[in-house]
Amino acid sequence: MKWNIFRLKKLDKDEENKLKKKIFEIIFEANTPYGRLFDLSLLLLIILSVALVILESVPTFNARYHTFLVVSEWLITILFTIEYLLRLYSVQKPLRYVFSFYGIIDLLSILPFYFGIFFPNSKYLSSIRILRLFRILRIFNLTGLTQNRNILLRSLQQSKDRIIVFLSFVILIVVVLGSFMYAIEKNHPESGFTSIPISIYWAVVTMTTVGYGDVAPVTGLGRFLASIIMILGYGIIAVPAGIMSQEIARASKENDHIPTNTDVCRYCGDNYHLDNSIYCKTCGHLLNP
């Protein structure tokens, strides 16, 4: 057994399966002592790593600790890469894992850093790895939070169709309004309406009531049209609020005490199953063989 790290290929099927299972339990699951420890160190490593990326972007900080920042970011990224390869190795259906929600996030957490060798700016994209926290938060056993997360997610899912209708309507309307404002404000370059895409950007900024002011109408007609858009925007911003109010009320009434556990399917890596689940809800394999 002592050489098995160097002769992984030569392990007989059974031994390899045992190893895979052990790695799987540590990396994917959270209900063994090692699994908890792994999740906790991953949690700290992710937060540390995002903090490093953020600090590197601050000029004064970067000037002082540049070498330290670069070295520790490389170290963490290599650790994450090893972790990703181990996940691939221990999952029974690696492709399913690769294209699952968390699989994609895991990959996106390490790719930007390697791309950073060629395109320096891309390394800042690696702060996307903070989304990995979603998976790890389960170790805190916050059933109250989990339930409420489920209510919010279900509300969003239930109102998906309405929100699509609403958003497509918003998109059509900002294209039309943006073009109109461009036609009106085109001859006043100080207004900032220098092209229709920028005018559409202005329409979005206005309809969502953000209102930066970097682009703003200066003509009387433009301001009149803008006022109408804003007052209409009143009604428009009320629509998603109304949709969500209704869905949250509905979701809260429904039985929201569905206990979930931290079991993870060994075949596709899907975590998030109901208590007492025997088969994975995604690929149908036994959860705890």
Place this chain on the structure above:
Amino acid sequence: MKWNIFRLKKLDKDEENKLKKKIFEIIFEANTPYGRLFDLSLLLLIILSVALVILESVPTFNARYHTFLVVSEWLITILFTIEYLLRLYSVQKPLRYVFSFYGIIDLLSILPFYFGIFFPNSKYLSSIRILRLFRILRIFNLTGLTQNRNILLRSLQQSKDRIIVFLSFVILIVVVLGSFMYAIEKNHPESGFTSIPISIYWAVVTMTTVGYGDVAPVTGLGRFLASIIMILGYGIIAVPAGIMSQEIARASKENDHIPTNTDVCRYCGDNYHLDNSIYCKTCGHLLNP
């Protein structure tokens, strides 16, 4: 039959009716293969055409591909014009079609471009043709979306009276507040309150919480009044949200499973009828004679 394109006038009544009916089915309806094909190409043409208008407004793009953009826009507009004339020809009551919702949009989709010969800026208004997508989206048979669109539209319609009351109240209040702020800030031209219309524009920008900052009070009294307006605006922005919440909840409870189909009335061009409709709900003629 081979000459009938050049001697349309000489077709006997019956042949002409057949031709009209065929054109009508292709252009207005979506449940024949040709109708679907027509809708699909119209869909692509509209998106392409709006994309061209948008791209033409971008200086760097326009400088490079000016001729290409102008020629293709002319081509598409001529196609749309032919389509409009065919719609007029095949509908039995052209006037009803002309003044229907979609009839007006169809006309507005081609007019700005021709006006563009005299007033160059007006051609950007032709992006209004993107609203024609509303009609074509039916080919995707998205019943879920259609139902939800109906719920949202019904909610808006039901709350129409309240929204009118609300908006008229908002209009009165911005006129009064705008005048007051003008009286206060008049002597500080750096604040931007240079006339009451601009002050009213400021009041709209503030009450809707857009807040560009191009016009903003600089005196102590002005800022105090503005603070009161904003805090009041808190309550005011809550009103449409409350109205919509209630109406969406009500509309969702009502039976919203009214199936609609893509039949179009041959007399007035009204599409949007319930399944099993025999007569047009707008003009009362048989739908499928």
Place this chain on the structure above:
Amino acid sequence: MKWNIFRLKKLDKDEENKLKKKIFEIIFEANTPYGRLFDLSLLLLIILSVALVILESVPTFNARYHTFLVVSEWLITILFTIEYLLRLYSVQKPLRYVFSFYGIIDLLSILPFYFGIFFPNSKYLSSIRILRLFRILRIFNLTGLTQNRNILLRSLQQSKDRIIVFLSFVILIVVVLGSFMYAIEKNHPESGFTSIPISIYWAVVTMTTVGYGDVAPVTGLGRFLASIIMILGYGIIAVPAGIMSQEIARASKENDHIPTNTDVCRYCGDNYHLDNSIYCKTCGHLLNP
């Protein structure tokens, strides 16, 4: 009778009462032909008068038509003054009228213009006369609108206590936050935090999500605190929306088909009574003696 205009004092009690009653019916009521005509001309006069005030503030317009604007504003204000005196004369309890909601607005509609002789800016305040439209809108018999206005007003009234609690909380919080931001940003005058009142103004602008940007934090700590304030503001802006949603839902359920008429009490000038009212709800006198 021919001298009665010049010897009003000498009219016997009975004749005077008849005259008063006639004037009252024309000016206050809307269900006689003359009353309707009076209301309609008042409506037009108010809109015209506010339009004149607005136009006078526009420099280019004022430069051209200054004399015309000034003369017509004087004429209209004198007409409004005569109307106010006639209202005072024909109402049986003038003091009650003077301190009623509409009595105060009627007075505020003419006062700013006379003050304008001494303080030129104050004449722009006379656009408050647009609020007089509230009373006149009854001539349109828009029962749908009236009902909905009642629902909205009742919702506001019902949620008055909660809104007071909410607003007092907001006021306390903006004072504290404004002071904190001043302490943080004081040494960076380019941020615009030059005194605590201005910082409080900033806190209001931020909490209401208006966000002009004329005052904005520049230090790291200031921006961090501002971010927390904004995210908290998320929850805070949701509170009035929640209150209004609930009240509008409740008010809509209640019987909102209370028909109102346009009778006006001859004693205190209160209009807004239920159908079949015999006594004024404010002063208890007979409505139609």
Place this chain on the structure above:
Amino acid sequence: MKWNIFRLKKLDKDEENKLKKKIFEIIFEANTPYGRLFDLSLLLLIILSVALVILESVPTFNARYHTFLVVSEWLITILFTIEYLLRLYSVQKPLRYVFSFYGIIDLLSILPFYFGIFFPNSKYLSSIRILRLFRILRIFNLTGLTQNRNILLRSLQQSKDRIIVFLSFVILIVVVLGSFMYAIEKNHPESGFTSIPISIYWAVVTMTTVGYGDVAPVTGLGRFLASIIMILGYGIIAVPAGIMSQEIARASKENDHIPTNTDVCRYCGDNYHLDNSIYCKTCGHLLNP
């Protein structure tokens, strides 16, 4: 008895307890004449004191009345300090009081001023003493307001878990979006995206629809991403509104007529007990021994 102020230590146990009880009744309670008087003067003193701090920050005012402002602020702070020491003395469990909500606010009301000797800016933080008004407002016996405050507080408490889920989601998302925008806008310093922390600040300013405009994207890609963020922000801002709507509706339905009184526990200083309470809900001691 005449020397007892100078020989407090020498008072026998019984006399001291009587004195403590008397001080306690005056300072903590509001249902004796002296207690009411104390609360009222404290109310005025707090408002006066915050007004002085605010006025001192206004340069023109401070230049004129500097000495007066400084002297009166010192006087008030010394009075508050004496009051705090008396509270500590008269409460039976001082530590409980020190770490209670109002105990912390009472301490924070005096500390910043003394720190102001070393760090001049810190004295502006003493406007936090305005939060002490929360305790004193009980003297007005505004049961309507108290009930509604309870409904709002209970709604907030009930929706606490959901709001935590929502806020943690918002925090994760602004970190990711901020980093992405930094990577996109990094090479255009005129946009203001000079580091990831500032980009995160921008993401918060945008998602909450505040939109100062001091930091705003200038590249096409940046503006496109910003538009998507804003439209997504539509849905996100609707979530807390939906949560609050539902909770306020639920809290309003529940029995909200729980009368509370102004009794204060002599042991831990907790005020806010139900009528007829015999034991303190926080420490379990008799309320009126």
